[in-house]
Each structure stands twice: as C-alpha cells, then as structure tokens.
Amino acid sequence: MPLLDDDARSLPRVILSTRRMSENKTGNWRTMRPVIDRHICTGCQICWKYCPEACVKLTDKVPAIDMDFCKGCGIxxxxCPKRCVSFVPEASV
Ligand code: SF4
Ligand code: SF4
Structure with a gap:
C-alpha cells in the first residue's frame, strides 16, 4: 500500500515486499471471487496478463484461477473483453 507524507506535493512511498509469491496465500478475508464462464471465454489470455497476483493459469484453452492466491480484486x-468473468460473493460458493 503506497504511503503519503503529510506534504501534499510529495510522491507516494512504495514498500516492496521481499516475500515470494508462493508465500502470498490469500486469507479468509476475500469477499468476492471471479468465476469464468467456459462457454463464452475465447482464451484470449487478457485476464492472465492483467492479474496482479499471477494466479491465472493457462493450462487449458479456458484459464484456471488459483483461488489459493486470488485476492478478489476484480481486475x-x-x-475481460467478452465480459465472461463474473464476480460472485464468497458466501454463495
Ligand atoms: S479475458 Fe475473458 S475471454 Fe479472455 S481468457 Fe480471460 S476469461 Fe477468457
Ligand atoms: S480477482 Fe484479481 S487476483 Fe483474482 S484472478 Fe482476478 S485479477 Fe487475479
């Protein structure tokens, strides 16, 4: 999370994590999760390119999302250009 100094003209200070991605599992705080409609997905890989957690896997034509690491950010x-990724509440899954 970028931090801001009190001076409004200052640039955000970014703290980089030194932890490996494999240690960055999601806790039980995620409230929404993405679900891909396999019948509409074209396999364009845009979701894979944009996911900041690198948890979209391209093992098939339709990507698979590793929910152990997905943060539910909704990006x-x-x-998705086909609008085939739904955002559903965790409680409904
Ligand atoms: S961006 Fe949408 S259409 Fe493209 S691969 Fe991902 S889910 Fe499928
Ligand atoms: S919701 Fe965010 S973290 Fe989860 S797969 Fe989509 S882009 Fe990645």
Missing part, C-alpha cells in the same frame, strides 16, 4: 472481471 480480471473488468478487463
């Missing part, structure tokens, strides 16, 4: 939902 894949927004960026």
């Amino acid at each position: 894949c939902v927004e960026e």
Whole structure:
C-alpha cells in the first residue's frame, strides 16, 4: 500500500515486499471471487496478463484461477473483453 507524507506535493512511498509469491496465500478475508464462464471465454489470455497476483493459469484453452492466491480484486472481471468473468460473493460458493 503506497504511503503519503503529510506534504501534499510529495510522491507516494512504495514498500516492496521481499516475500515470494508462493508465500502470498490469500486469507479468509476475500469477499468476492471471479468465476469464468467456459462457454463464452475465447482464451484470449487478457485476464492472465492483467492479474496482479499471477494466479491465472493457462493450462487449458479456458484459464484456471488459483483461488489459493486470488485476492478478489476484480481486475480480471473488468478487463475481460467478452465480459465472461463474473464476480460472485464468497458466501454463495
Ligand atoms: S479475458 Fe475473458 S475471454 Fe479472455 S481468457 Fe480471460 S476469461 Fe477468457
Ligand atoms: S480477482 Fe484479481 S487476483 Fe483474482 S484472478 Fe482476478 S485479477 Fe487475479
């Protein structure tokens, strides 16, 4: 999370994590999760390119999302050109 100094003209300070991605598992705080409609997905890989957690895997024509690492940010939902990624509440799964 970028930090801001009190001075409004200052640039955000970014703290980089030194932890490996494999240690960055999602806790039980995620409230929404992406679900891909396999019948509409074209396999364009846009979701794979945009996912900041690198948890979209391209093992098949339709990508698979590793929910152990997905943070539920919704970027894949927004960026999918076919609008085939739904955002559903965790409680409903
Ligand atoms: S961005 Fe959408 S259409 Fe493209 S691979 Fe991902 S889910 Fe499928
Ligand atoms: S919701 Fe965010 S973290 Fe999860 S697969 Fe989509 S882009 Fe990646």
